[in-house]
Amino acid sequence: MELVIGKDGDHDVAVDAQELVTGRTCIIAQSGAGKSWGIAVICEQLLQARVGFCLVDTEGEYSSLAERFSIIRIGSGDDCDVGIGRANLREIIREAICSRKAVIFDVSETEMRENVAQLAEVLYDLESRLKKPFLLILEEADKFIPQSGEAIRKIEEISRRGRKRGLGLLVATQRPSLVTKNVLSQCNNQIIGKLSIENDLKAVSLFFSSHREVAELVELEPGEFFVMGGLSRGKVKMRFRDRICRHGGQTPRLVPAQPVRPGDRPRDEPCGGKPQQEEAEPPMVEPPISGNAVVPVLIREEALDIARGKRKRRFRVLEPEERIVSGEQVYRPLHRVKIRYIGGVLRKTTKTASFIIDGCTGCIVDIDRGLKVRPGFSELLGLDEAAVRVVAGLANGGSTPVEIEAETHLPAAAVKKAIKSLSDAKLITEVKTIGETTVYVPLLTEDVPPLSSLRAGACGLPMEPLRGESLEAKVTESSLRTILKGLEPTAEIIEFETIYYPVYVIRFASERGERSIVLDGCTGKELPFPVS
Numbered sequence: 001m002e003l004v005i006g007k008d009g010d011h012d013v014a015v016d017a018q019e020l021v022t023g024r025t026c027i028i029a030q031s032g033a034g035k036s037w038g039i040a041v042i043c044e045q046l047l048q049a050r051v052g053f054c055l056v057d058t059e060g061e062y063s064s065l066a067e068r069f070s071i072i073r074i075g076s077g078d079d080c081d082v083g084i085g086r087a088n089l090r091e092i093i094r095e096a097i098c099s100r101k102a103v104i105f106d107v108s109e110t111e112m113r114e115n116v117a118q119l120a121e122v123l124y125d126l127e128s129r130l131k132k133p134f135l136l137i138l139e140e141a142d143k144f145i146p147q148s149g150e151a152i153r154k155i156e157e158i159s160r161r162g163r164k165r166g167l168g169l170l171v172a173t174q175r176p177s178l179v180t181k182n183v184l185s186q187c188n189n190q191i192i193g194k195l196s197i198e199n200d201l202k203a204v205s206l207f208f209s210s211h212r213e214v215a216e217l218v219e220l221e222p223g224e225f226f227v228m229g230g231l232s233r234g235k236v237k238m239r240f241r242d243r244i245c246r247h248g249g250q251t252p253r254l255v256p257a258q259p260v261r262p263g264d265r266p267r268d269e270p271c272g273g274k275p276q277q278e279e280a281e282p283p284m285v286e287p288p289i290s291g292n293a294v295v296p297v298l299i300r301e302e303a304l305d306i307a308r309g310k311r312k313r314r315f316r317v318l319e320p321e322e323r324i325v326s327g328e329q330v331y332r333p334l335h336r337v338k339i340r341y342i343g344g345v346l347r348k349t350t351k352t353a354s355f356i357i358d359g360c361t362g363c364i365v366d367i368d369r370g371l372k373v374r375p376g377f378s379e380l381l382g383l384d385e386a387a388v389r390v391v392a393g394l395a396n397g398g399s400t401p402v403e404i405e406a407e408t409h410l411p412a413a414a415v416k417k418a419i420k421s422l423s424d425a426k427l428i429t430e431v432k433t434i435g436e437t438t439v440y441v442p443l444l445t446e447d448v449p450p451l452s453s454l455r456a457g458a459c460g461l462p463m464e465p466l467r468g469e470s471l472e473a474k475v476t477e478s479s480l481r482t483i484l485k486g487l488e489p490t491a492e493i494i495e496f497e498t499i500y501y502p503v504y505v506i507r508f509a510s511e512r513g514e515r516s517i518v519l520d521g522c523t524g525k526e527l528p529f530p531v532s
């Protein structure tokens with residue numbers, strides 16, 4: 001029997017149902033890459049084929065399956081058929097195995113580990129006697145069978161000895177490097193999607209025959225997966241098919257909120273259909289910084305692990321000379337900015353440009369498989385509009401004050417003042433030429449990007465409300481406006497929103513002193529930001 005689960009171009013991709021239901025399969029991909037979608041597609045196909053399974057739902061996101069199919073839902077929510085503590089689990093699972101039924105075991109609001117351990121015991125025990133095909137599907141496997149820490153023994157046992165009992169195991173994770181190798185190495189069937197973190201790419205490399213194949217995972221689009229092992233003949237790249245039911249794990253869309261002006265009281269939007277209460281007097285407390293943050297992927301231990309590899313070593317002895325003195329996760333403020341200005345060859349066209357600027361340094365960033373940092377406006381921070389106009393207008397070979405006046409349309413006194421502040425900031429230097437004429441040359445270490453080159457892609461990473469400490473933004477809307485006006489007098493900021501990005505700031509110490517590095521909280525890559 002085959003189950004059609006996806007498409008490779010126009011061709012259906014089918015997997016062997018027997019292998020899926022009684023074998024060991026892993027579904028691996030980073031957050032937002034389509035695992036839950038894929039698991040739900042598999043469940044729909046199993047339901048249509050009347051194959052029994054039990055799905056451990058850690059987020060309460062699969063209940064929409066019950067809108068179209070007959071499923072027993074055990075959990076703690078109002079929409080569950082049986083309360084998780086009160087259920088006669090053994091009887092329900094026996095009935096499901098014998099009658100080829102499906103069970104959703106929703107542990108989202110419960111003591112997950114304890115309940116899943118109990119389920120695994122019951123399943124293994126029943127199947128040791130019944131020996132009928134039945135599949136256990138385990139979302140967020142890293143929570144139950146971690147690489148470091150104690151794994152639920154019965155799940156390890158199911159992965160080793162379930163097949164002969166007809167009991168298959170399908171585990172899903174965003175972080176294969178955090179799942180015990182004891183189970184991962186048992187997975188002879190693999191469905192692997194987009195991954196970016198080095199440790200995770202390393203963890204799945206055992207399923208591929210070359211580094212080149214592993215590197216292909218980084219390039220996959222959300223929804224695309226490689227199906228490998230016993231599920232298909234050879235490695236197949238596919239996209240999971242459309243859902244029959246509504247997708248419960250839909251990423252919430254970010255909708256623009258009403259801008260808040262200084263002095264306005266923040267107003268909560270109604271949530272979950274509850275009516276808004278009449279507001280009481282505002283409490284006299286400092287409002288916490290609120291906003292949306294990119295969901296961190298790396299846990300602290302992993303960041304420290306990466307940092308250990310970056311310690312400086314002594315030349316003679318191989319011991320590291322540096323030790324890690326701290327490593328904390330913080331959020332960097334990033335401003336998403338949209339501007340409008342007059343441009344074009346004849347300077348008659350209204351143009352727009354969008355970009356994301358790091359609020360701490362003024363560098364331009366892209367959020368694409370982690371943070372990519374480019375030169376931006378860092379060196380212009382703190383200058384006034386005239387100074388920005390002067391330094392941006394200087395010819396590489398240098399300009400005289402008269403040439404600067406002509407280029408910038410600034411009066412002589414303003415040019416003189418700007419030259420003084422730029423010299424103080426060591427952003428220009430003067431070169432005396434023959435005949436008493438002074439020529440000023442720019443000392444900017446990076447080229448300032450032209451406005452026409454600024455283009456921000458969408459942030460494809462999952463977001464959540466900011467929950468941690470954030471660094472202070474040195475770039476404000478008004479300081480940015482000053483710089484932009486200096487670069488292009490017609491520039492106006494038309495959108496300005498701050499989002500937050502997780503990083504780890506690691507401090508090293510040695511007898512020579514201290515230094516710090518910044519690691520990307522989503523990819524673990526070192527970011528070229530200075531740490532104050």
Ligand SMILES: Nc1ncnc2c1ncn2[C@@H]1O[C@H](COP(=O)(O)OP(=O)(O)OP(=O)(O)O)[C@@H](O)[C@H]1O
Nearest residue numbers: 030031032033034035036037174223240249250251
């Ligand atoms: N095959 C697909 N076809 C169409 N849309 C898809 C597909 N796969 C994923 N998506 C879209 O991508 C979004 C994220 O997918 P999904 O919820 O499956 O991610 P995930 O890998 O489970 O993430 P997380 O680990 O954070 O739960 C979905 O809301 C859906 O809109």
